[in-house]
Amino acid sequence: xxxxxxxxxxxxxxxxxxxxxxxxxxxxxxxxxxxxxxxxxxxxxxxxxxxxxxxxxxxxxxxxxxxxxxxxxxxxxxxxxxxxxxxxxxxxxxxxxxxxxxxxxxxxxxxxxxxxxxxxxxxxxxxxxxxxxxxxxxxxxxxxxxxxxxxxxxxxxxxxxxxxxxxxxxxxxxxxxxxxxxxxxxxxxxxxxxxxxxxxxxxxxxxxxxxxxxxxxxxxxxxxxxxxxxxxxxxxxxxxxxxxxxxxxxxxxxxxxxxxxxxxxxxxxxxxxxxxxxxxxxxxxxxxxxxxxxxxxxxxxxxxxxxxxxxxxxxxxxxxxxxxxx
Numbered sequence: 579x580x581x582x583x584x585x586x587x588x589x590x591x592x593x594x595x596x597x598x599x600x601x602x603x604x605x606x607x608x609x610x611x612x613x614x615x616x617x618x619x620x621x622x623x624x625x626x627x628x629x630x631x632x633x634x635x636x637x638x639x640x641x642x643x644x645x646x647x648x649x650x651x652x653x654x655x656x657x658x659x660x661x662x663x664x665x666x667x668x669x670x671x672x673x674x675x676x677x678x679x680x681x682x683x684x685x686x687x688x689x690x691x692x693x694x695x696x697x698x699x700x701x702x703x704x705x706x707x708x709x710x711x712x713x714x715x716x717x718x719x720x721x722x723x724x725x726x727x728x729x730x731x732x733x734x735x736x737x738x739x740x741x742x743x744x745x746x747x748x749x750x751x752x753x754x755x756x757x758x759x760x761x762x763x764x765x766x767x768x769x770x771x772x773x774x775x776x777x778x779x780x781x782x783x784x785x786x787x788x789x790x791x792x793x794x795x796x797x798x799x800x801x802x803x804x805x806x807x808x809x810x811x812x813x814x815x816x817x818x819x820x821x822x823x824x825x826x827x828x829x830x831x832x833x834x835x836x837x838x839x840x841x842x843x844x845x846x847x848x849x850x851x852x853x854x855x856x857x858x859x860x861x862x863x864x865x866x867x868x869x870x871x872x873x874x875x876x877x878x879x880x881x882x883x884x885x886x887x888x889x890x891x892x893x894x895x896x897x898x899x900x901x902x903x904x
Contacts, residue, residue, distance in 0.1 A: 604632070604635045604679060604680065604824075605632055605824035605825070606824075607679050609664075609675055609676065609679050610632065610679070610824075612664050612665075613628040613631050613632055613664075614628070614632070614824070614825075616628040616660075616663070616664075617629055617632065617825060617830075618830060620663075623650075623652045623656050623660075624656075624660055624663070626650045626651065626652060627646075627650050627652065627656075627657060627660050628660075628825075629825050630646070630649060630650050631676065632823065632824060632825035633823055633825050635676055635679070635680050636680055638673065638676055639673060639676055639677040639680060641673075643657055643658070643669045643670075646669070654669075657669050660672075703843075703844065706843055706844075707842065707843070707844065707845075707848075710841055710842050710843060710848055710850075711848055711850035711851075713839075713841065714838070714839040714840060714841060714848055714850050714851035715850055715851050715854050717839040717851070718837065718838050718839055718851040718854055718855060719854075721837055722858070726834060726836075727836070727858070727859065727862055728862070728866075729834060730818050730834050730836065730859065731859070731862050731863050731866050733790050733816050733818065733833075733834070734759070734763060734790055734792075734818075734863060735762075735763070735863070735866065735867075737763065737764070737788065737789050737790040737816070738764055738765065738788040738789055739764070739765040739766070739767055739784075739785070739788075739789045739790075740759055740763045740764075740765070740766050740767070740789070740790050740792065741767050741769050741781065741782060741785055741789060741790070741791040741792070741810065741815070742755050742756040742759070742766065742767070742768050742769060742791075742792045742794075743768075743769035743770055743778060743782075743791060743792070743793045743794070743803060743806065743807070744770060744793070744794035744795065744803070745770055745778075745795070745800035745802055745803050746800055747796075747847075747849065748794045748795055748796060748800070748803075748852075749770050749771075751794045751820075751849060751852050751853065751856065752768060752769070752770065752792075752794050753768055753771075754853070754856055755792065755794070755856045755859070755860070756768040758856065758860040759860065759863070762863050762864060767781050769781045769782060769791075769806070775802045775806075778802065778806055779806060779809070782806055782809060782810050782813075785810045785813055785814075785815040786813055786814050786815060787814035787815065787816075789810075789815045789816070790815060790816040790817070790818060791807065791810040791811075791815050791816070791817050791818070792818045792819075792820065793806075793807045793817065793818070793819050793820070793821075793828055793832070794819075794820045794821070794852065795819070795820075795821055795826070795828050796821060796822050796838075796840045796846075796847040796849075796852065797822065797840065797846055797847050798846050798847075799826065799827055799828070803828065804827050804828065804831070807819075807828060807831045807832075808831055811831055816833050817831055817832040817833050817834075818832060818833065818834045818835075818836065819831070819832035819834070819835045819836070820836045820838055820852060820855055820856070821835065821836075821837065821838070822837065822838060822839060822840040822847065823837065824837070836855055836859070838851035838852040838854070838855045839851050840852065
């Protein structure tokens with residue numbers, strides 16, 4: 579695996595940032611980096627614990643060791659060993675450090691999320707779903723790093739081929755992004771399309787250092803997305819991930835990560851923030867230079883004859899043929 583320095587859409591220093599997504603700020607802290615190391619190289623039990631900490635750092639501060647052992651499906655002795663492995667005397671000391679780190683980077687987005695989660699229990703599922711979407715988009719906005727996003731835009735603009743990959747529900751997001759990118763990139767390949775894994779693997783066979791793969795995946799992560807991302811990375815392609823967390827397996831394989839929170843009370847994940855990220859990314863690409871602005875204008879002009887205009891609806895030949903003869 580290439581050992582490139584990794585940038586993210588919400589990268590923060592070890593002290594966090596008010597404009598950063600809480601998950602990424604925590605992951606970039608000294609404690610977060612130790613947890614990331616365990617997530618990548620620790621035992622299976624340690625990986626489960628590290629993954630839970632990285633995704634639920636606020637919730638962990640209220641969990642006793644027995645509760646944590648239950649949710650991570652490990653023993654309390656394993657958690658104690660895990661704490662000592664990170665340099666703490668016991669789990670209580672580790673939990674205190676998590677609390678201090680979280681307090682240093684606490685985001686208003688987390689306060690909003692807590693307000694929504696503890697709001698009127700009688701709210702309809704529809705309202706709860708819409709509120710979750712609002713929270714996710716606001717969290718995405720809070721964590722967006724314009725400089726990191728511009729790095730992604732430059733890589734896309736210079737790539738010989740931009741590959742876009744998503745499986746399952748993420749395949750629809752990939753198709754949306756690919757359609758938006760086509761007028762502004764030299765070549766765009768929607769990796770999965772309707773062909774599944776075999777077609778996806780075939781499409782990626784020629785990916786190389788001059789290309790970029792944009793991979794989109796959210797819980798529940800598709801194993802094929804992870805494997806094929808590793809394949810593209812091993813062949814030198816740049817990798818940009820649109821995913822939900824710094825603990826995502828796609829984040830570990832990517833050069834740039836754009837986070838789109840996907841919390842939802844019923845569904846495995848919400849796509850609202852992912853769609854917002856795609857629209858923000860394409861908007862930046864379209865306005866990144868005069869040439870792209872001209873392309874956008876030309877595309878609109880080319881399509882204008884096929885679009886509905888309320889003030890001037892052309893008659894089609896079929897309608898004309900039905901007119902009664904005088």
